[in-house]
Amino acid sequence: MDALNRLAEEHADFVDKLTELEAVLDEMMGTRQASEEDVELLDEAVRFFEEELFPHFEREEKFLLPPLEAKVGLYGSLVNVVAYEHAEVRREVGKIKEGLVLLKAKRLGPHVPEIEELNRHGIFVVQFLWDHFRKEKASLFRTAREELSLEELARVEADLARSWPA
Numbered sequence: 302m303d304a305l306n307r308l309a310e311e312h313a314d315f316v317d318k319l320t321e322l323e324a325v326l327d328e329m330m331g332t333r334q335a336s337e338e339d340v341e342l343l344d345e346a347v348r349f350f351e352e353e354l355f356p357h358f359e360r361e362e363k364f365l366l367p368p369l370e371a372k373v374g375l376y377g378s379l380v381n382v383v384a385y386e387h388a389e390v391r392r393e394v395g396k397i398k399e400g401l402v403l404l405k406a407k408r409l410g411p412h413v414p415e416i417e418e419l420n421r422h423g424i425f426v427v428q429f430l431w432d433h434f435r436k437e438k439a440s441l442f443r444t445a446r447e448e449l450s451l452e453e454l455a456r457v458e459a460d461l462a463r464s465w466p467a
């Protein structure tokens with residue numbers, strides 16, 4: 302599989318994780334309670350963001366965006382939009398982490414405001430990322446294939462391929 306396709310494949314895995322996160326948020330909003338299992342699933346969502354999603358962002362920022370920017374410019378393509386959206390997701394994940402700390406601190410008491418706050422940031426990230434992945438597939442990866450020369454594309458492919466742990 303070529304590396305751009307591998308990035309797209311990762312999106313598909315990530316969407317499954319986001320669907321799981323959305324289900325936990327829905328469940329907590331429905332019951333107005335955060336069970337032990339809910340908290341574990343939220344911890345798992347944070348682990349996913351930090352250990353799987355952020356390295357994916359870093360790959361795109363390090364190996365895909367710079368050659369594209371050199372070719373089509375920062376504003377002539379989705380390059381700046383993608384970079385901005387990564388920053389936005391990182392910020393919102395920070396809010397989710399803070400929210401989770403507050404929820405854990407109120408583990409036994411009523412914690413509806415904490416659940417609502419986590420839901421607000423969580424649903425934002427879920428929906429924002431769906432749109433982000435759709436844009437990358439429809440435009441960023443396509444622009445790379447169309448605008449980069451064969452040599453440039455081969456270099457991007459090789460750099461990306463090396464960036465995954467063996």
Ligand SMILES: [Fe+2]
Pocket residue numbers: 358361383387433437
């Ligand atoms: Fe991205």
Ligand SMILES: [Fe+2]
Pocket residue numbers: 308312357361434437
């Ligand atoms: Fe991506």
